């Protein structure tokens with residue numbers, strides 16, 4: 001049997017080379033369709049969603065209990081562990097191959113199991129157990145540090161020794177397409193003496209990737225690089241919406257709180273770690289050498305292109321405002337997970353780890369408006385004379401990500417959200 005990542009594989013379903021969802025990808029999600037059935041587990045292939053519950057009911061995927069695919073969340077499937085994840089993906093890849101007749105030639109089953117993407121509603125794919133957000137792009141941390149604390153205190157002394165993070169809110173993680181209401185909070189601009197409570201005036205996005213943790217670790221247990229890697233089920237695109245004015249006033253000394261608690265958006269498709277395997281690369285050199293528990297024996301970064309578009313209410317299409325790459329991250333997702341468990345903190349199935357804002361060395365690689373507009377001092381020019389320092393009501397933000405293979409791409413689709421006025 002060919003390897004499920006083989007670039008030569010083709011499906012009997014025709015897939016455009018520019019599609020994010022060729023047979024080499026097979027990302028998992030939760031969907032419902034016009035048939036009135038409850039939300040269940042599916043896999044994206046070209047312009048279709050493959051209904052895994054229908055396939056399993058028909059005994060076509062015997063590696064798992066059909067019940068796990070009837071669930072409105074991937075948590076029960078993730079609980080089965082990496083061997084089952086891998087065997088299931090291999091079996092789905094086999095069923096979709098152009099030279100494998102079992103599904104290809106069974107018209108009745110095909111009609112039940114292949115739902116046009118256009119008819120599918122995509123749901124939040126996991127029950128988010130906990131949400132942690134890191135701060136692992138050196139370029140982003142330096143830019144924010146310069147703006148918030150000045151050039152001499154930009155990177156704090158701990159930053160080069162460990163992945164810095166904070167515990168965020170799982171309760172407000174939403175799926176792409178969910179509208180985001182402008183938050184209210186305490187504001188105290190530097191030139192004003194006392195704080196007031198009101199609508200955020202400096203609403204921002206943050207371009208991030210999210211790691212979906214698919215296996216638990218025990219309280220008190222440390223993780224090796226290998227153990228941490230094997231706990232990672234896959235990745236999603238993540239937008240850590242941020243209220244910069246609330247953040248600037250509240251963050252000392254415990255870090256972001258309400259500024260980042262009102263909404264975090266993720267893409268509906270989880271691209272598996274296994275599908276990203278061919279795109280592994282080394283991250284930037286780490287100097288000083290990390291303490292031994294954080295050392296990496298293998299490359300744990302990914303060559304993944306990322307772009308962000310902004311569409312104001314009056315614009316027909318989004319304008320690209322950032323183009324960067326996940327490979328620039330200083331601390332890898334594996335190091336973040338190892339560090340997260342290093343005190344004995346238990347990890348749960350369904351934990352979501354934000355990578356931290358992904359910026360890069362160049363100006364066009366800045367992953368937030370805070371950096372793009374340099375704290376509001378260099379407005380971004382949109383078509384027809386419009387300008388932006390931060391997000392306005394009605395603005396829509398779209399993030400995309402993909403790894404480019406030879407003649408195909410392994411992509412994430414998009415995470416989109418638009419801004420509603422404060423209530």
Ligand SMILES: O=C(O)/C=C/C(=O)CC(=O)CC(=O)O
Pocket residue numbers: 133134135136137140144145148206208240251256260355356357
């Ligand atoms: O105070 C600071 O230095 C800034 C902290 C953040 O903005 C937290 C955050 O979300 C980090 C990130 O996404 O990289």
Ligand SMILES: [Ca+2]
Pocket residue numbers: 133134206208240354356357
């Ligand atoms: Ca963030």
Ligand SMILES: [Mg+2]
Pocket residue numbers: 168239240241260261262263264
């Ligand atoms: Mg958030």
